[in-house]
Amino acid sequence: MNLYRNPEFLRHAWLELTAQRLIAMPAIIGLIALIGAQLDERVGGLRMIGLLLFVLITVLWGAKLAGDSLNQELVQGTWDQQRLSGMGAWQMTLGKLLGGPVFAWYGGLFCLALYAMTATPSWATIRPLLTALSAAFALHALMLLSTLVAWRKQPRAAVATPRARGSTLLLVFIVAPQLMSLMFGRHAVGTVLWYGHTIAMADFVLLCALLAMVWSVTGLYRAMREELAFRDPPSVWAGFLLFLFVFSGGWFYGRPLADLSVFLKMAPFTAHLALCALIAMIAAYVMLFSERKDWVRLRRLVALWQSGQRRRAWELAPKWLASAVIAVLMSAAFALAGLVTEPWLDGIAGACTAAALLAFLIRDGAIVLGLNFTRDQRRADAAAGLYLAVLYALLPGVLYAFGLRLLATMFWPVLVAHQPFWLIPILLQTAVALDFVLRRWRQLPA
Numbered sequence: 001m002n003l004y005r006n007p008e009f010l011r012h013a014w015l016e017l018t019a020q021r022l023i024a025m026p027a028i029i030g031l032i033a034l035i036g037a038q039l040d041e042r043v044g045g046l047r048m049i050g051l052l053l054f055v056l057i058t059v060l061w062g063a064k065l066a067g068d069s070l071n072q073e074l075v076q077g078t079w080d081q082q083r084l085s086g087m088g089a090w091q092m093t094l095g096k097l098l099g100g101p102v103f104a105w106y107g108g109l110f111c112l113a114l115y116a117m118t119a120t121p122s123w124a125t126i127r128p129l130l131t132a133l134s135a136a137f138a139l140h141a142l143m144l145l146s147t148l149v150a151w152r153k154q155p156r157a158a159v160a161t162p163r164a165r166g167s168t169l170l171l172v173f174i175v176a177p178q179l180m181s182l183m184f185g186r187h188a189v190g191t192v193l194w195y196g197h198t199i200a201m202a203d204f205v206l207l208c209a210l211l212a213m214v215w216s217v218t219g220l221y222r223a224m225r226e227e228l229a230f231r232d233p234p235s236v237w238a239g240f241l242l243f244l245f246v247f248s249g250g251w252f253y254g255r256p257l258a259d260l261s262v263f264l265k266m267a268p269f270t271a272h273l274a275l276c277a278l279i280a281m282i283a284a285y286v287m288l289f290s291e292r293k294d295w296v297r298l299r300r301l302v303a304l305w306q307s308g309q310r311r312r313a314w315e316l317a318p319k320w321l322a323s324a325v326i327a328v329l330m331s332a333a334f335a336l337a338g339l340v341t342e343p344w345l346d347g348i349a350g351a352c353t354a355a356a357l358l359a360f361l362i363r364d365g366a367i368v369l370g371l372n373f374t375r376d377q378r379r380a381d382a383a384a385g386l387y388l389a390v391l392y393a394l395l396p397g398v399l400y401a402f403g404l405r406l407l408a409t410m411f412w413p414v415l416v417a418h419q420p421f422w423l424i425p426i427l428l429q430t431a432v433a434l435d436f437v438l439r440r441w442r443q444l445p446a
Helices: 007-016 019-039 044-075 079-083 089-099 102-117 123-152 160-185 201-227 233-251 267-288 295-306 310-316 318-340 344-372 380-401 404-410 413-417 420-442
Strands: 192-196 197-200
Touching: 007 089, 007 102, 007 192, 019 044, 019 295, 044 079, 044 089, 044 102, 044 123, 079 160, 079 318, 089 123, 102 123, 102 318, 197 380, 201 233, 233 267, 233 318, 267 318, 267 344, 267 380, 267 404, 267 413, 295 380, 318 344, 344 413, 380 404, 380 420, 404 420
Parallel strands: none
Antiparallel strands: 192 197
16 A cells, blocks of 8 residues: 555655654664774674664664553544555555654664665574664554553543553563563573474564564554454454464474473473463453453343354354453363373363363353443452452462462462362352342343
8 A cells, every 4th residue: 555645645645754863863873873883994894883773763763652542532522533544455555564653663764774885795694683673663653552452441431541552551560671681681692492493583572573463463453443443253263263273383383382381291282272272361351451341232142142143142242252262262172182192190180270270260251240230330440350359369368378289289280180079169269240240231231
């Protein structure tokens, strides 16, 4: 799509690329390059300076600019006007992805020019450049997506989004050290054993950056479609989870299992299924607290399902529900594989652990939903997080402090492997939580 015909990109370009900025950015980069050339006359030094400046300016600072640009639109109330414009979802995605950080991309062009002038054309010099470009698109898309997700949880009447700004800055501080270490630190050398193939660490980092770019931009595009009132089922989200399952399998097959101390006693297939179930459960928790729990939408979903309109019901299914269903399937597959491939006692212990984790997932989901089944949902997720902290930390800590260590076991599902009979009180907790959410559900307006 032609960016010169993208009104969102052009609007940001006119606002951000002022004459003063157009002159200041290349001047500052030139002065830094001049200082670097004086301190280190080697060509490799200038090349590294150009790449490092691109990472700092375009990847990291550009990510902050992308998040701040959307956050400013949400605070000023202009986002609803853009949603009513004639722009499509993909046009809006490109406009936000390249428009908000357009000044950072402008500076990045000079950094890339400095890198190209001082680097010898080879795969060793092109690879870090492709990694940095992929990381820039991925991080910018994640910033926009996290800002949009944080805003969706806010009441429409009050569009103050300090949490959106905080989430974007937190993401920068988490990703920045890892990215710098993988590109310039000691982790940039070496090899990775993945699906039995030995891959250079730099090539593997490039592969991960490309995949992260594809999925993050896809997620942003789907979020834009949802903002433009398109009704999309969580099929892409389910596909992303399946991709994670396949990608994580590279650590289990074609390599000595002794390298994986956490799954040391399991067969590779069983260990892989255990990790897949854990990924699905984590995804269910993340989406449970990230998405809005719209009980009107859930009522429509239940009505469509009961009337036999399965396809329309799937279109209304939230991502946390799809993740929970996948978690149930993967946990059942892990339990069955453990009973078949592992010794009898180990298989029973693994099956009980999977059942306990699922029971706690259902219990926690019921608590979160029950607190959200009300007209005022502003503090529901915070209250649910507090109650879960009490159940997982404070209450078992009190029992442990009073010497009742055995009773504390029923609040920590991973310990069920050593005490399988504690699965019964865990299931009782789940039953109580389900009764709570059902009673709150019946109290909602018809």
